Amino acid sequence: MPGVHRISALLKRWLLSTHQGSVHPAQLDHYLDEFALRFNRRSARSRGLLFCRLLEQAVINPPATYETIKAKHQPNI
Numbered sequence: 001m002p003g004v005h006r007i008s009a010l011l012k013r014w015l016l017s018t019h020q021g022s023v024h025p026a027q028l029d030h031y032l033d034e035f036a037l038r039f040n041r042r043s044a045r046s047r048g049l050l051f052c053r054l055l056e057q058a059v060i061n062p063p064a065t066y067e068t069i070k071a072k073h074q075p076n077i
Contacts, residue, residue: 007039010035010039011032011035014035014038015031015035019031
């Protein structure tokens with residue numbers, strides 16, 4: 001259980017420091033995705049490749065319009 005405690009303590013510290021405690025529950029999955037990315041990349045030897053890969057993905061994929069992003073996040077009523 002020490003590993004679980006370490007992860008939860010790091011997540012709590014990251015949320016309180018970076019977002020200064022203003023975390024919206026609807027966006028929690030996005031915060032957790034970003035934390036997982038940062039946690040998994042913390043000991044990477046070549047952090048610059050992450051930015052290079054991000055640029056490659058931006059060039060390969062078509063742009064997303066506001067309407068398509070908004071439509072994906074509409075709650076099913």
